[in-house]
């Protein structure tokens with residue numbers, strides 16, 4: 381059963397078709413990657429899913445609801461927009477306070493929907509925050525100010541902040557961009573832990589093929605707005621169209 385699905389999703393900018401009838405699914409608990417060369421339509425596809433852009437045609441379904449073209453503030457009620465919000469770090473607050481604020485904000489935002497759900501205590505917020513900090517390996521730095529963290533740890537804190545709102549799906553937009561090889565490795569380890577420990581559904585856009593082949597269950601490959609391949613890493617790696625689109629025929 382899919383958590384997220386697009387059906388014949390299309391976005392045109394004047395005469396340019398940036399997303400060309402894209403149909404794909406993200407199943408619960410899977411790590412789903414979207415890849416493609418520059419200008420392939422990855423950002424446009426994601427923006428049509430989150431409501432940042434209105435699709436020209438087709439539909440988007442999240443958790444069995446049609447959310448096509450919904451404004452982000454309406455879509456929040458379906459749980460999808462929590463996954464896509466950009467995590468912003470407050471540099472003068474501690475690592476832990478940053479995560480607690482996100483957990484509190486999520487609780488407030490979902491209050492009307494989860495009227496009978498008892499998360500309404502600071503104890504609950506505290507527990508969620510500690511669990512997420514532990515998950516990203518920042519528990520020992522919880523009392524440090526967020527601004528003093530090294531770059532890689534800041535990106536991990538952003539993941540903890542996103543997780544604190546308990547999203548149905550975690551969206552990661554090039555999570556390792558700008559990281560050193562060591563930071564990249566530990567972030568990939570982290571993603572693997574999140575998959576195993578929390579059973580998260582992850583939608584990831586990433587340029588680094590090595591990372592994608594390591595962590596993705598299924599990969600959607602776009603080129604000039606169209607789906608040219610969709611399958612397991614092995615299926616995608618062996619696909620001639622993918623090799624052609626990416627590297628002009630050089631083997632991946």
Ligand SMILES: Nc1ncnc2c1ncn2[C@@H]1O[C@H](COP(=O)(O)OP(=O)(O)OP(=O)(O)O)[C@@H](O)[C@H]1O
Nearest residue numbers: 393396397398416417418419420421422423424425
């Ligand atoms: N707002 C816009 N107006 C007009 N054309 C756009 C707009 N946004 C994107 N495009 C065009 O749509 C196509 C797809 O762009 P998009 O940014 O979705 O690709 P991408 O796969 O995310 O690329 P990159 O990997 O470089 O980020 C490109 O040709 C781009 O120039």
